[in-house]
Amino acid sequence: MYPLGLLPLLQAWIPDYAAVKLSIALPGIILLALLWSLAENQEEDDTTPTALPLSGLSTIWPFFKSRFDFLARGFQLTGRSIFQFNLLQNTVVVVSGESGRNDFFSCRGLDINEGFKVLSGAIPMLPGITSDLQARRIALIHKRLAAAQNSDRLTRLLPQILGDAERVICSWGYPGTIDPFSHMPALLFQTTVRSLSCHEIADDAALVARLRKLYDRLDSSTTPASVLLPWFPSPSMLSKLYASKQVYDIVNGAINARVQSGVSRDDTLQMLVDHGDDKLVIVGFIMGLLVAGARSTGTTASWMTTCLGGHPEWKHKARAEVRALLSDCSAGNVASSSLKEQLAAIPLEAWEDHTPVLDKIIRETLRLAQPHTAMRRNVGPETYINGMRIPSGAYVVYPFSDVHLNSTLYPDPWRFDPDRSDRVAPYEYVGWGGGKTVCLGQRLAKLQLKLIAAMLLLKFDFILVDVNGRTPNPLPRPNWNDTLTCKPPIGSCYLQFQSISEGKIEKDGP
Ligand code: HEM
Known part of the structure; x- marks a missing residue:
């Protein structure tokens, strides 16, 4: 056998112990090199996406840390x-343009969960718990989401969200100044915990x-290390596992406390427990959706409050x-009730269907300030996007900047202008996703945003100010990297x- 002949040959040149190790490792190294060169020399034709002329390792950092600039x-x-480019052993195809996005959003073989698992890694992963969700x-x-x-659930949630909003907002103290990029996420985290988990956590x-x-x-x-090499015990992987x-x-x-107490409460945890769902589903629901919901x-x-603070005309309209x-x-008893009670008396249906100005503001905020890159893996057979071959197993990504910052579709795209027409062709607006993958939490998300905007307004x-208390000029621009x-x-x-x-409340302004 080849290794047996190799050993005496190596022993003639290097010490015995090294020769034994090398004769075992060498065949493997040669095999890997062969496979590598095969992969490198694969027949390329007109349907293979052009490869980025950058070496494999040099794509990793910019893909994770300055994605907008990297893709541009x-x-x-x-x-x-x-x-296309390589991210370690993964082939990633980047898609743009009208046909590209139409194919991307309508292709059945592209899977979001597989895409995010490898390319994003933002969801908490606990071996045997969230990492193995089938x-x-x-x-x-x-389905539980x-x-x-x-409507029933959201109607009951409405005063609770307002209650949280009032409590948190009052804790800011006023008159005063807040950093919208730290105070607003904290507020929305509170209302999301209230909406998606249980009172025991939300009340504390x-x-x-x-x-x-x-x-x-x-x-x-x-x-990059904890996402691409999740098994490697890097400090970031250990910190992620610990958190x-x-x-x-x-x-x-x-x-456990809820189940053991036997006391029933009106919240999402109770709904999950009452359905008799297994622990993995309940834990996966709360851990996964808190992150999906609260962050976005x-x-x-x-950004919604920043844009309103910088555009008084839209603040007044809202x-x-x-x-x-x-x-x-x-109901006629406005004077005797608090602002929270007055807002809670507005029916869900009115919040959802009779707030065209707030709808436009949310829509435009998502266009301008959602630096999302949709990530998928082709879990089906080989497929084509705008005539380009996507091998089975390849990753495909679509940056929302392609459509939302496109000056042909949205002239002067960095300008906040909620009056832009909402009559666009399919996939020319994807603020809540598109095709088979649309946001499954958008009803709750919109309600929270409207209730909080109403309470603040x-x-x-x-008003928006800079560090010296003056109106920033120019107004801040979302950082898509x-x-x-995107702060x-x-x-x-x-x-x-x-x-x-x-x-x-004054009748005509400010
Ligand atoms: C303003 C807030 C939100 C925005 C802008 C937003 C946006 C999106 C977008 C664009 C997608 C599609 C992603 C893609 O194609 O790659 C998506 C998916 C999703 N969103 Fe949201 N989202 C928001 C809030 C929420 C909330 C509050 C929840 C949960 C309560 C949620 C749950 C989900 C889920 C589960 C999916 C995946 C759908 C699937 O796998 O088919 N989102 N969201």
């Missing part, structure tokens, strides 16, 4: 609307703050709309608040 550079370097369990979680947002402000810190730690330990375990302990503790709603709320809603829906007047929060540089803007006293 890829399109520029290749001169194509579709290109498609069947994920489907059940999605729909139940958690039915210190526990909510701890949970939020743990989720922040999960974000900061989502590094996931702590989140698990909090959630698991709340589930927090980012959207930060305030006028909420006042009109209040006067249409009030009626309680305060607020920051894929989670502007720290200290570049604040919201300055002053109270509009309850019960004496």
Whole structure:
């Protein structure tokens, strides 16, 4: 056999112990090199996306840390609307353009869960708990999420969200100044915990703050190493595992306490327990959806208030709309009830269907400030996107900037203009996703954003200021390289608040 002949040959040159090791390793190394060169020399034809002329390792850092610039550079370097690059052993195809996005969003073989698992890694992963959620369990979680947002449930949730909002907002103190990119996510985290988990956690402000810190730690330990080599015990992987375990302990503790107490309460945890779902589903629901929900709603709320603070005309329109809603829906006892009670008296249906100005503001905020890159894996057979071959197992990504910052579709795309037409062709607006993957939490997300906007607008007047208390000029621009929060540089803007006293809301402005 080849290795047997190799051993004496090596022994003639190097010490015995090294010769034995080398003769065992060499065949493996040669095999790997052969496979590598085969992969490198694979027949390329007109349907193979152009490869990015960058070495494998040099793509990792920019893909995770400055994705917007990296992908823009890829399109520029290749001169194509579709290109591919390697992320370690994974082939990633980047798609843009009208046909590209139409195929991307309508292709059945592209799977979001497989895509995110490898390329994003933002969801807490605990071996045997959240990392092993099978498609069947994920489907059940999605079904329960729909139940958690039915009209009955949302109607009961409405005063609870307002209660949380009032408590947190009052804790800011006013008149005063807040950083919208830290205060708004904290507020939305509180209301999301209320909406998707249980009262025991949501009522304990210190526990909510701890949970939020743990989720922040999960974000900061989502590094290229912990995503691409999840089995390698790097410091970031260990920190991520530790934070996931702590989140698990909090959630698991709340589930056990509820089940053991035998006391039934009106919240999402109770709904899950009453369905008799197994622990993996309940834990997966709360741990996974808290992160999916709180992060995006927090980012959207930060930018929504920033944009309103910087565009007084839209702030006035939104305030006028909420006042009109209040006067249409009030039961006549406005003077005696608090702002929270007045807003809670507005029916769910009115919040959902009779707030066109708030709808436009949310829609435009998502267009401008959602630096999302949709990630998929081709779990089906080989397929084609705009004529380009996507091998089975390959990853495919679509940056939302392709459509939302496209100056042909949205002239002057960095301008906040909620009056832009909402009559667009399919996939020309994907703020809530598109095709077979649309946001399954959008009903709850929109309700939270509207309730919080209403409370802020009626309680305060607020303006956007810079560190010197002046109107920032130019207004801050979302940083699309920051894929989670797209915050502007720290200290570049604040919201300055002053109270509009309850019960004496001015009729015509500010
Ligand atoms: C303003 C807040 C939100 C925004 C802008 C948003 C946006 C999106 C988008 C764009 C997608 C599609 C992603 C893709 O194609 O890659 C998505 C998917 C999803 N969202 Fe949201 N989302 C928000 C809030 C929420 C909330 C509060 C929840 C849960 C309560 C949630 C649960 C989900 C789930 C489960 C999916 C995956 C759907 C699937 O796998 O088919 N989202 N969201």
